[in-house]
Amino acid sequence: MENITIKMQRDRKFVRHIDLLELLINEPFPMRTTDLAQKLGCSIPTLLKEVEILNEHLIYGFGKIETDKRGNIQFLHHKNVSIDTICSSLHQETLVYKIMDSIIENENLSLQRASIELQCSKSLLMRTINHMNEALKKFNVQIATKNLAFRGREEDIRLALFTFYSTFGNSTILDEQSEDDVTRLLKVFDTTPSSHLHISHFRAAIWGSIIKQRWRYKKYTRPNPQLEFLITDNKNFKRFDYVMRKFYLHFNPVEKIPEHEILWLYFASLHTISYSDYEMYLVEKKEFNYRRKEKEEIVLSLQEILNKLDGQMSLQGLVLKKIEAFLINQRILAKLDDNFCYVSPKLKKHIIQNYPQSYKMWLEFVKEINRLANFSFKNFSDLAVSLTILHSSVAKQEKKEELQIIFAFHGEAGFDNHLIQNSKSVLTNYTNPTYFIEEAVSTEAIKRIGPHLIVANYDMMIDDELDCPIIRIANIPSARDWEKVNREIMSMTV
Numbered sequence: 001m002e003n004i005t006i007k008m009q010r011d012r013k014f015v016r017h018i019d020l021l022e023l024l025i026n027e028p029f030p031m032r033t034t035d036l037a038q039k040l041g042c043s044i045p046t047l048l049k050e051v052e053i054l055n056e057h058l059i060y061g062f063g064k065i066e067t068d069k070r071g072n073i074q075f076l077h078h079k080n081v082s083i084d085t086i087c088s089s090l091h092q093e094t095l096v097y098k099i100m101d102s103i104i105e106n107e108n109l110s111l112q113r114a115s116i117e118l119q120c121s122k123s124l125l126m127r128t129i130n131h132m133n134e135a136l137k138k139f140n141v142q143i144a145t146k147n148l149a150f151r152g153r154e155e156d157i158r159l160a161l162f163t164f165y166s167t168f169g170n171s172t173i174l175d176e177q178s179e180d181d182v183t184r185l186l187k188v189f190d191t192t193p194s195s196h197l198h199i200s201h202f203r204a205a206i207w208g209s210i211i212k213q214r215w216r217y218k219k220y221t222r223p224n225p226q227l228e229f230l231i232t233d234n235k236n237f238k239r240f241d242y243v244m245r246k247f248y249l250h251f252n253p254v255e256k257i258p259e260h261e262i263l264w265l266y267f268a269s270l271h272t273i274s275y276s277d278y279e280m281y282l283v284e285k286k287e288f289n290y291r292r293k294e295k296e297e298i299v300l301s302l303q304e305i306l307n308k309l310d311g312q313m314s315l316q317g318l319v320l321k322k323i324e325a326f327l328i329n330q331r332i333l334a335k336l337d338d339n340f341c342y343v344s345p346k347l348k349k350h351i352i353q354n355y356p357q358s359y360k361m362w363l364e365f366v367k368e369i370n371r372l373a374n375f376s377f378k379n380f381s382d383l384a385v386s387l388t389i390l391h392s393s394v395a396k397q398e399k400k401e402e403l404q405i406i407f408a409f410h411g412e413a414g415f416d417n418h419l420i421q422n423s424k425s426v427l428t429n430y431t432n433p434t435y436f437i438e439e440a441v442s443t444e445a446i447k448r449i450g451p452h453l454i455v456a457n458y459d460m461m462i463d464d465e466l467d468c469p470i471i472r473i474a475n476i477p478s479a480r481d482w483e484k485v486n487r488e489i490m491s492m493t494v
Contacts, residue, residue, distance in 0.1 A: 003344050004138075004160075005167045008096050010131040016040055017054055018087055020047075024065065024075035025086075029484065033071045057093070062086050088168040095120060095128050100164060102148055104174070104210075106217040109148045136160055139339055154214070154221045155264065159339050161210045162271075167344070171205035178209040181247075188243050198288040200274035207272055211265070215251050223260040227267060230332060233293040240266050264336070270329040271340055275322045275390060290325030302327055305369055322390050330383060331375050343382040351385050355392060362387040403428075403492055404449055408436040408456040419457065422477065426486040452492060455485055 009015055019040060024031065037047040051065045051073070058064060062085070067073045091097050098118050102109055107117075115122045126145060133142050139160035141152040150157045165173055172178050182204045189196050214220075231237050241262050248257040273290060302324060333340035352359050363384035370377045377383055405427075409419045420435060427433060434449055441460060454460070454470045457477060471488060473481035 003167050003346060004135055004163050005091060005096075007135040008132045008164075009094065010096075010128050011094065013050070014090070014094055016042065016050060017090065020050060020054065021075065021086060024073070027074070029480075030068070030072035030074040033067065033073050036073060057090055058086070062089070085169075088170055088173065091168065095124070096132060099125075099129065099132065099143070099148065100161075103143065103150055104161065104213050107148070111145055111148070114148050139163070154219055155337055156339075157219075158210055158214065158221075158268075159337055159342075162206055163339070163342055165210070166203070166206050171202045172209075174206075175209035175212060178205040178212075181205070181208050181212070185243065185247060188246075189239075196289065197269075197292070198274050198276070198290055199272050203274075204269075204272040207268075212251060215248065215257075220258050220261045221264040224263065224336075226335065227260075227263045230267065230335070232295060236292060237266060240269075267332050267336055268340075270333055273325075273329060275326060290322055291328050294328050298328065298331070299324070302369070305365070319391065323387060326386065326390060327369070327375075330377070334375075334377055338378045341377075341379050341382045341386065343385045348382065348385050351388050351392075355388050358391060359384055359388045362391070402430055402432045403452045403489065405431055405433045405489070406436065406441060406446070406449060406451045406454045407433055408441050408454065408458070408460060410437070410458055419477070422482060423455070423485075426482055426489055428489060431489060453488060 006015055006018065020036070023036060023039060033044050033047060037044045040047065042050070048067070051067065055065055063076050065073065065075050095118060099114075102114065102117070109117060111122055111125065115125050118125065120128075129143050129145055129148075136142060139152075140156045141150055141160045143149070144151050150160075175181075179201075182199075182201055185208075186199060186201075186204075244262055244265055245257055270292070275290060306320065306324060330341055363380055366377055366380045366383045366387070369375050370380070407420070407423050420437075423433065423435075434451070436445075441454070441456075446454075446466065451468050453468055454466070455473060456470065457473050457475050460470060460472075469488070471485055473485065
């Protein structure tokens with residue numbers, strides 16, 4: 001399951017570079033080259049060659065991949081550098097990124113000119129664009145090859161651009177002023193006496209930078225008469241209209257922004273809403289909302305269905321408010337574009353694996369609510385993932401089989417209690433520890449307990465082959481020893 005930025009990449013070597021970095025950056029200890037090559041599905045000579053190529057790209061202060069004579073390999077990166085920062089830098093050197101950059105800058109290059117500007121053959125350029133178009137089909141967008149430009153509805157193009165650029169984790173990737181623009185806009189909206197929406201600064205900055213680029217080249221959405229009937233608060237809309245028209249004057253002081261563009265922005269801005277617990281961040285007493293006003297019959301019909309779920313799951317207080325607001329917002333966004341509820345494949349996989357029962361319940365719920373006349377959802381799966389995430393803030397992770405762990409310790413007088421206390425720091429709700437203190441761990445005891453993992457601070461002399469791993473920590477375990485145990489336990493509970 002790949003994100004759109006990876007799915008658009010035809011160069012499998014580049015994809016392998018990203019996989020290699022993610023494996024190394026998430027592993028605090030050196031990995032054996034044999035293990036790493038196996039995980040990447042390549043030979044050791046190929047792996048070492050890829051490391052050499054990658055190190056040439058990592059010279060810009062990110063770190064270095066090092067190998068030793070014993071066949072161990074690790075990525076020594078700077079603490080203030082994340083995998084997103086590194087991958088973003090590598091992505092920007094690819095042909096895919098350069099094509100996207102050329103189009104959003106409205107260069108309108110011919111295939112011949114593009115091959116010269118991007119320093120590649122026309123055949124490679126064509127193959128790459130065809131591959132990108134396969135990934136863009138989901139958004140009903142294509143890249144024309146006569147002159148490199150997007151083809152499709154402007155609404156779909158914007159959403160495809162947001163999905164692409166937001167994966168890099170950098171709100172200023174398109175426009176260095178995007179953060180300042182959002183801050184100024186939010187300050188203007190804060191002056192309104194009525195309560196305002198709880199906005200995600202990152203999402204708003206990405207959206208703002210995309211819309212500014214489209215405005216520069218007069219790329220506007222199409223008129224949609226249905227949107228006018230969705231306005232339920234004329235006072236709020238007029239305030240929004242006034243602020244956005246003033247903001248637009250910075251880019252085009254001569255022409256007026258089209259009416260239908262304001263309408264689209266008004267509703268598309270619901271995609272920037274943050275569903276975090278805003279009370280945690282308030283310094284001054286302010287009123288925030290997770291949604292705008294909606295018709296009473298819509299809200300009541302939704303609340304009726306949510307009340308039925310309350311017996312199955314804890315849906316109360318702020319969590320209920322968030323879920324209700326999310327569904328109301330998505331109802332509006334779905335009328336603009338089904339892909340507004342898009343969830344990255346990586347996040348989707350993580351949520352379904354960790355909350356399978358909760359996900360199934362929300363999936364059935366979305367299908368049921370869709371039977372109501374005023375809800376027309378299509379992307380059930382992604383909506384169910386988002387609802388599972390919102391609900392997970394109060395729902396305990398679903399019960400899994402308990403991990404049976406044997407801790408075998410020995411040491412100076414009283415040191416055993418110290419080790420027991422330290423071991424508790426790596427335990428989870430799904431672990432059941434058994435301690436053997438200054439006592440041999442017999443084969444019979446192992447068979448009786450059936451451990452998933454054994455941790456010992458001495459060499460255990462067990463002749464029989466075991467069905468579980470043994471982690472040998474130091475006699476006086478270090479923080480790194482406990483980190484190693486913790487990572488093993490976490491890998492078993494995922």
